[in-house]
Amino acid sequence: MDAGASRDDAFDVIVIGAGRAGQAAIRTLIRLGARLAWVDRRFPVLEDRCGGEDRPEPGSVEEFPGTARLAGPGRVEVTGATEGVTLRARAILLATGSCVTGLGLDGLGVEQDRNGFLRVDDRCRTRVPGLFAAGDVTGPPFTAEKAEEEAEVAALAAMGKPTRRFRF
Numbered sequence: 816m817d818a819g820a821s822r823d824d825a826f827d828v829i830v831i832g833a834g835r836a837g838q839a840a841i842r843t844l845i846r847l848g849a850r851l852a853w854v855d856r857r858f859p860v861l862e863d864r865c866g867g868e869d870r871p872e873p874g875s876v877e878e879f880p881g882t883a884r885l886a887g888p889g890r891v892e893v894t895g896a897t898e899g900v901t902l903r904a905r906a907i908l909l910a911t912g913s914c915v916t917g918l919g920l921d922g923l924g925v926e927q928d929r930n931g932f933l934r935v936d937d938r939c940r941t942r943v944p945g946l947f948a949a950g951d952v953t954g955p956p957f958t959a960e961k962a963e964e965e966a967e968v969a970a971l972a973a974m975g976k977p978t979r980r981f982r983f
C-alpha cells in the first residue's frame with residue numbers, strides 16, 4: 816500500500832489491539848459475519864491469535880500490522896509496518912490495553928478519567944458515536960476475564976446487536 820493511501824471500501828468494524836480483549840472481540844465479530852479490519856503493532860509476532868475453531872477463515876479478517884491512530888469519525892490511520900493507510904468503518908473498537916496515549920483521542924469528545932482510561936457506558940460505548948472500547952483501556956480491574964467479557968459486549972454493540980449490559 817502506498818504511503819498516504821486511503822481505503823475507499825468501508826469495514827463494519829475496525830478492532831485496534833490484538834490482546835485478550837481484541838481477540839475476544841474478533842471471535843464474536845467473526846461469528847456475526849462482520850467485515851473486519853484488525854490492527855496491532857505486534858503483528859505478525861502474535862501467533863495462534865484466535866486458535867481452534869475460532870481461527871479466522873482466510874480473507875474474513877484483514878490484518879494491518881502497525882500503529883493505529885484515530886483520524887476522525889469512523890477513520891483510523893495506520894502507520895509503521897503498514898505504510899500510511901487510512902481505513903474506514905461504521906464502528907471502531909479500541910482494545911489497546913493500558914495504552915491510552917497517542918491514539919488521537921484529543922478533541923474527539925471522548926471522556927477519560929484522571930489516569931486517561933476511557934469512560935464507557937454499560938454497552939461499552941464511548942461518548943463518540945461509533946467508538947467503542949473494551950479491556951484494560953477502560954480502566955480497572957485489569958484482568959483477562961474482564962477484558963474478554965467486556966470485549967464480547969462491545970463487539971455485539973458495535974454491530975448493533977442486542978447485548979446484555981456489562982457490569983464487572
Ligand SMILES: Cc1cc2nc3c(=O)[nH]c(=O)nc-3n(C[C@H](O)[C@H](O)[C@H](O)COP(=O)(O)OP(=O)(O)OC[C@H]3O[C@@H](n4cnc5c(N)ncnc54)[C@H](O)[C@@H]3O)c2cc1C
Pocket residue numbers: 831832833834835836837854855856857881882883884910911912913914917918949950951952956957958959960962
Ligand atoms: C505481568 C502481568 C501478569 C498478569 N497476570 C494476570 C493473571 O494472572 N490473570 C489475569 O486475569 N490477568 C492478568 N494480567 C492482566 C491481563 O493480562 C490484562 O488485563 C489483559 O491482557 C488486558 O487485555 P487487553 O486486550 O485489554 O490489553 P493487552 O493484552 O495489553 O493488548 C493490547 C494490544 O493493543 C496493542 N496496541 C496498543 N496500542 C496500539 C496502537 N496505537 N496501535 C496498534 N496496536 C496497539 C498492543 O500491541 C497489544 O497487543 C496480567 C498482566 C501483566 C502485565
